[in-house]
Amino acid sequence: MTYTGKVTVGGTPHVRELADLIITKVAVGPMSNNAYVLRCRHTDEQLLVDAANDADTLLEVVGEAGLSTVVTTHRHGDHWQALAAVVAATGASTVAGADDAEEIGVPIDVVVTDGEEISVGRSRLQVIHLVGHTPGSIALLFDDPDGMPHLFTGDSLFPGGVGKTGSHDDFVTLLGDVEHKVFDQLPDETWFYPGHGDDSTLGAERPHLAQWRERGW
Template identity: 85%
Template sequence: MTYTGKVTVGGTPDVRELTDLIITKVAVGPMSNNAYVLRCRHTDEQVLIDAANDAETLIEVVGEAGLAAVVTTHRHGDHWQALAAVVDATGARTIAGAEDAEAIGVPIDAVVTDGDEIPVGRSRLKVIHLVGHTPGSIALLFDDPEGMPHLFTGDSLFPGGVGKTWSHDDFVSLVDDVERKVFARLPDETWFYPGHGDDSTLGDQRPHLADWRARGW
């Protein structure tokens, strides 16, 4: 079936099959967070992006292949409520952005920053540090050699705007980083997967960048 990225809490996960990776998107409650399981098609190694909630659901999606690592996109509690339980069940390593790691309520095994890479079997996720929603928020780029780029943005970029900020300076930092590190570097066909809600492409959102900056949120 065609991947849409439209998922609901308690509903069926949506699966996207690429040449090298299988991406499974699932929504977990109570804040309808998105979690993503990435599976290498060559080695079956798996990485989870954001153990947000509903540990039983996430462990079911992970299945018998196990879990090599859990990457937390940022420090906010709704993105790591299930982290301890998932790690206890799978033995996965924990990874987070350097500036946010100490604020996450589970020990972090490895911190990452801009330009670092996280393996998923034979594939790699490139870390993009985006400052504003939190000091250590990260996005994760899979630059598919067989197709379009795929970007997991946490709460830094959504269809319709950048993530929530709590000061003008934080907003300027975030919109500057998103414009410079994401839109200026990646093509329109880049598909992005946010921390809540539906997916989009950079091409769909690019015409609105000036409007976002002008409105200040």
């Protein structure tokens, strides 16, 4: 199956095979959250981005290889409803942004800040702290040495715009972070994987930056 990034709750997960990582995307829960299982092709170590809901489905995707780490992209409850059950079943360690960790309803083992790295087997994911959707939201960048960069954005960036914020000041902060830390640093071919809905590329979204700023929040 050719990877498209289009998944539905109860539907078939989509799998993308890279030289070093295998990425499996699945939609779960009443808010159709995306969860991503990253597996190192060299060691079979696995990392889950957002144990959002439906632990049984997530554990089925994880399979017998087990799970070493669960990263929660931000504090909002729809992104960690299955975290306790997944951790209980797998013994995985929990990771979240430093400014959101205390608001997540499951103990966080490792707090991370901007520029730190998280390992999944032989691959490294760079933490990008994006303030605005929540104070401690993080994105994860896998800069594939054999291809384009891959960016897991949580609810900070979607096709069509940045994520929702609670105030105009938060919107300005989030858009500024996304512009300076993402669009100014990464090439157009960067593929990003959001917390809900379809994937996109930075190149497809870059022309809309000025429009997002003009629209406000």
